[in-house]
Amino acid sequence: MIRSSYFRLRPECYFVKGVKRSAIYNLFAGDMFSLQPMETDILGRCEKNESVDAIIRSICVPSGRVLDFLQCIEKKKMGVFLEKPYYVEKYRDRNIFRHKSYRRNPPELKIGFISMAYQCTLNCWFCLMRDVSRRWGCFGCNIGPLREGTYLTTQEIVDTISQLHAMGCHTLVFRGGDVFIDIKKASAIIQRARQLGFENIFLVTHGIFNSDECFRLLYENEVHPIFQVFPPVKDIYEKITGVTNPLATILLSLGRLKKMGMPFSINLLSEYSIMREMKEAVEFYKALSPSSLLEDVLVSSYMEMQEDGQWDPVKKALLFDKKFAKVSASSFFDRWQFHPCLYGKISINIFGDVSPCPSLYNDVLGNVREKSLPEIFGEEKYQRYWEMSKEKILPCRSCEFRYACDECRGLEKWATGTLTEIKYCSYDLLEGTWTSMPRNRLNNKLEPER
Ligand code: SF4
Ligand code: SF4
């Protein structure tokens, strides 16, 4: 029996339409539900205030199925039956049109990545290679790509972080190379960053600390180290890093930080040949109680299929095992306005080149030796990156998962050559299915309703 004639989603639940299917985002519960094409049609019409009666009369499914579906949404506390058409004012945690004004808002710098060293005590095989990228490049270390030039001096880096601080940036990530290879330089820069009052200071390291001073520097300046590690197997470590048994030293460093009660994070990096070791490696590092554990993976450009016709496991995972972030009001509206990761970030390499993030190192916006950061921002080249959003990426703009889906633009640009396409996703919007083959490029005529 139809209890009343209309059905609407609650203010905190958003109906996002894709090409064939759709999704409900429940911003308070943090869930996203993927809907079948028929369910998409029913709910889309409800959201346009069409009566349930009219929908049942015009649709080729039994009325019981329509009602079951709507009652299921009601039971999950995402929607209500109503006696008359109703305008639902949707919940928002901000004015999402603020950034669309004609007057430019000043840049809101959030994270500055600062490269402090170009040399390293390890010799990881992938470090300088252009035909190798990674899943999440920003919280790992690497030297490359190889280039000539003079390194920023201690004073130049101090000036740069002072400018970042003056522009409102509150988080710094120091990276290298081996940041501690010149301990005097590291010490001067880190202490200055602390004096300036940055809220968060992270430091990416391979974990080989050559002196007590490294530990003291981290401790006294409340620096949060991020360890880039590999599966904890001696042979694997030696094969990847080209150095005899670095693992023992790294484990000693981790143990010492734990004894000192210092928080740290783990960036566990794997590659094609060691994917099998990852499950155990994750458990091993989790047992050390890091503040966070990120699973990163190297992606090579030279292999899609193996000789036996099977997918390279790294590519397979990137293409077919898409995982969506837990939805929240802030993440949903962040993704509505911006790309999930690029907004508010800036990276400065050891030669002074400024780029939108460490992985987009070829997208140089300027050089701090030639112009100050406010001048570089004044040229507004950064806006191409900060104003990037899923709405500008083909085919994400037409996908119902676009407000829950994370991906690395650095990796995708490396793979596709453009900032606005995606390779590592096998979701077929036209069919509404996850395909067993990677996507063909779609044209941009597909516009979803919102
Ligand atoms: S530890 Fe980092 S910077 Fe050093 S060689 Fe390995 S990837 Fe490169
Ligand atoms: S990458 Fe794009 S097309 Fe693929 S699931 Fe995410 S939003 Fe959809």
Ligand code: SF4
């Ligand atoms: S594109 Fe985003 S996720 Fe990828 S490296 Fe840059 S900031 Fe990190």
